[in-house]
Amino acid sequence: MNLSLKGDEVAYLRGHSATLALAKALGRPFYLETSIEEVVLFTEEDDLIVASAFGIGEKIERALKCTIYQIREMEVPLIVLPKGHPASPRLKTVVSIGPKTRLCCSIHAGTHPEQDVLCCTEELEGLEVLATPEGASVEGFFGEVVVIKL
Amino acid sequence: MRKEVKALMCTVGGGPDIGAIEGLATKEYECLDCKNKFKGMGRRVSCPSCRSKNVKQIQ
Numbered sequence: 001m002n003l004s005l006k007g008d009e010v011a012y013l014r015g016h017s018a019t020l021a022l023a024k025a026l027g028r029p030f031y032l033e034t035s036i037e038e039v040v041l042f043t044e045e046d047d048l049i050v051a052s053a054f055g056i057g058e059k060i061e062r063a064l065k066c067t068i069y070q071i072r073e074m075e076v077p078l079i080v081l082p083k084g085h086p087a088s089p090r091l092k093t094v095v096s097i098g099p100k101t102r103l104c105c106s107i108h109a110g111t112h113p114e115q116d117v118l119c120c121t122e123e124l125e126g127l128e129v130l131a132t133p134e135g136a137s138v139e140g141f142f143g144e145v146v147v148i149k150l
Numbered sequence: 151m152r153k154e155v156k157a158l159m160c161t162v163g164g165g166p167d168i169g170a171i172e173g174l175a176t177k178e179y180e181c182l183d184c185k186n187k188f189k190g191m192g193r194r195v196s197c198p199s200c201r202s203k204n205v206k207q208i209q
Contacts, residue, residue, distance in 0.1 A: 040190040
């Protein structure tokens with residue numbers, strides 16, 4: 001499935017139990033922060049931000065849109081918590097940024113910072129999202145797709 | 151076709167920990183305009199402080 005996606009748009013892939021949101025990275029920098037250092041992730045124009053959340057509905061979609069907006073438009077840094085931090089279970093979304101993202105429900109979340117994987121529910125297992133100049137190519141998804149303004 | 155993978159893994163509710171970014175293949179740069187030093191990943195490198203593309207890799 002090829003998705004047309006403009007720079008000011010977000011695409012929702014609506015599953016039965018999970019939602020994905022896609023938006024272009026627009027070549028923006030993204031900031032990863034630990035307690036001791038900062039790493040800047042430099043992206044290409046066509047790279048994609050893929051945000052995933054367990055759940056469906058308006059509340060989830062607004063949360064995903066907000067996450068994408070904050071990290072792309074406001075350059076809000078992504079805080080990397082140390083292992084065992086009590087806030088880890090409170091985080092509700094996962095984010096992948098790059099030319100390709102694979103959804104996998106069997107990985108140990110958070111332990112694959114250099115891989116193009118994002119954790120998800122079983123429903124989205126195996127789904128692949130590839131960045132294209134027109135937007136995105138999505139393999140393995142047959143649900144509803146909605147594109148709106150970010 | 152670009153091969154470089156720059157995906158970032160965070161976490162989701164349920165108790166997992168976020169990955170250690172110490173393992174990322176970062177490079178160190180210095181901005182030749184404002185002298186800011188920073189770590190980065192990716193090809194389109196620019197200074198996060200002054201936005202200059204006049205940077206050099208130092209490590």
